[in-house]
Amino acid sequence: MTIKCPKCNHEEIEGAIFCSECGEKLFEDDISTGTRKFSDSQSLFEGIPSPPPAPSGTLGDLKLLLVRTGQMINLPNKDEFTIGRISEAQAILPDVDLSDYDAYSLGVSRLHLTFRIIDNELFVVDLGASNGTRVNKQRITPYQEIMVTHGDLIAMGGFLVQVLTN
Amino acid sequence: MKTDYLDNYYSRLGILPTATLEDIETAYHQAAWQFNPENNSDPNSIELFLRVKEAYEFLIDQAKRTDYNKLLPNDFNPFEEILINTTFSRTELAVSSAPQLLYVYIDMMARKKTIDENSRDKPPLNICLLVDTSTSMAGDRFNAVKNVSTEIIRSLGRDDILSIVSFNDFASVLVPASRVLDSRYAEEKIIRLRTGGSTEIYKGMQAAKSEIMRFYSPDLINHMILITDGHTYGDEEYCYKLAEDSSRQQIGISAIGIGEKWKDEFLDKLTSIAGGGCEYAENPNSIKNILNEKIQHLNSIYANNIQLEVKTPENVDLRYDFRFKPNTAVIEPTGNKYSLGDITTTQSLSLLLELYVKETPQDTDMMTLLDGNLSISVPKSTETNRTMQFSLTKKLSTNPEKVPPPPIFITAMSKLKFYRMQNQAMKELDAGNTIKATQILRSLEDELMSRGEPALAKTIHSEITRIQKGDTLSAQGKKQIKYGTRSLVAPSKDTEMKL
Secondary structure, eight states: OEEEOTTTOOEEEBTOOBOTTTOOBOSOOOSTTSOOOOOOOSGGGTTOOOOOOOOSSSOOOOEEEETTTOOEEEOOSSSEEEEEOOOSSOSSOOSEEOGGGTTTTTTOOSEEEEEEEETTEEEEEEOOOTTOEEETTEEOOTTOOEEEOTTOEEEETTEEEEEEOO | OOOOSSSOHHHHHTOOTTOOHHHHHHHHHHHHHHHSTTTOOOTTHHHHHHHHHHHHHHHTSHHHHHHHHHHSOTTOOOOSSEEEEEEESOSEEEOOSSOEEEEEEEEEEEOHIIIIISOOOOOOEEEEEEEEOSGGGTTHHHHHHHHHHHHHHHHOOTTOEEEEEEESSSEEEEEEEEEOSOHHHHHHHHHTOOOOSOOOHHHHHHHHHHHHHHSOOTTSEEEEEEEEOSOOOSOHHHHHHHHHHHHHTTOEEEEEEESSOSOHHHHHHHHHHTTOOEEEESSHHHHHHHHHHHHHHHHTEEEEEEEEEEEOOTTEEEEEEEEEESSOEEOOOBTTEEEEEEEESSSOEEEEEEEEESOOOSSOSEEEEEEEEEEEEOTTSSSOEEEEEEEEEEEEESSOOOOOOOHHHHHHHHHHHHHHHHHHHHHHHHTTOHHHHHHHHHHHHHHHHHTTOHHHHHHHHHHHHHHHTTOOOOHHHHHHHHHHHHHHHSOOGGGSOOO
8 A cells, every 4th residue: 555646756654644755745635724715606606787888999907806805916926927825745836825815715716817828818827726617607527728808807716806907 | 441641531631630629720720821822832832732721621521530640550650840752643553464654643742830830940051162162163164153152151050060171182171160259250251262183072071071060060051062063983883882871870962063074974963862952053243043943952852861761662663763852863862762852842752763563463442552660850859869760662463453653653644754855865875875865855846845845955966966977975064964854843933932
């Protein structure tokens, strides 16, 4: 009975917690620091008003409106950035950390999605997050660029945000 | 079913089986305060507290408590006022002839009552500074040692006892053990110190120990602090023997290695035998901080000389013992005895044990992992030396639950893994497996980079380049990697309790 490290294939004894050669974690992390299971994301989208229209033309300052609390998060002024939540035992940190907004209990993964700006258009890519991502109720395929525009609703697990581009 | 002596509801609260309901309430309220994240920023405090709460809710229920007491052995004798929390990485072991690993996290904390309500005074220090005065110490290093020694002398309390021994080829007692009534005398002696000769640590240690013995008492914090920059020749075994004897006589030993020439394996082992710690002073400036921290640590000791004597069954090995707090160190056994160090009034003693189970028995649903004696000294208390017997046992199952380890292990191991990876790489290098060693160091470099430790990652990078050129590691790089990754394990200073 051995465990094979998913990253470097080194064989470890059953019960090992991290790979002794490459440092990769060797446990299923669906509890505690891992992502919590979140179901019932359809009903999240009910009754959300549309924002005032954004001026057409170039993308303005990107913001995310946290629908549940009405808080606003400014997004970094970069062409590509990741969204997730910071926790212990994490090697790669997201650019935007949602852990202060109850992200864990709402089922946001540590690296949940990436925003990309290509030719003045905004795209979102799900990074294989445990609870997936929905754009306007539609579940999106992981690792595929999906275009989003002003007013679109994105649910990371049960964490609902609205994209604002003005 | 036999109850684990070490993980039991009484120890979690730091009370005796004879405790009244009122005692239980009091102990619980104190623990709640101590583990509250507002007073204790150890990331594991909540998890530990939940276990204390579980114990409280159980013991406060008279019927449950009566049933529980029936499971306890007749000679059950937990420590009062020391909270012991034992957590396992797995709920069950598999019935199997293949090897398995099991981790045990042990946290020992002094009960709050004993810290600020008790009238017990802080135990005075009985320390000896053992200073290397060999030629290589000359210059900045020596000046730094002189300065900080002077500072320490001035900071000592009225009842503290200090001696200073210098050594090179010979040992000389510079300041005989005495209460520092007039610091000018000692300061004068320090100013006159000169360097010369080579490094012979054993002679120095002998002299330091006899100075400590002059005033020796179990109610004092008896401790030797060795400051050196060199490699001792041929007397290592004598030094180890002296450390073993010191440990038996409850004298702790710590060391500060300056620069790159000293032998880290030697000082790590020497200090581990006597329950102290070895620190790396990369440059003269760091000597001051390390020494001040050491004195602060000694001044805050609640219990010391904590020793674990273990016996494992034939199919179990205690493979690794690492101390996370109060100061990080790998704890090397002497025979079957592990010197665990101290519990301070501001920090618990936290350990991680790695148990290697070669195979599990087929015909039982419970196995003993180890039997042991845990002994502690509490200076200036009514009962200075106490010993408690315990055992660790684990349930066996043909189809064990697949659950992730408790968060406490993930937090602990995700910090410890860097140190263990460098250790693994050094082992591979020593065995001549340069390709494997390089591969591990590369992974370590990546991990450190993404963890936000670019300086350490860069050091590793340049050492990899050396290896690839067929060179050996640089003495400085090797120490930077070893103690640098070890320092990542250390809790930040703010994890101390607000007291």
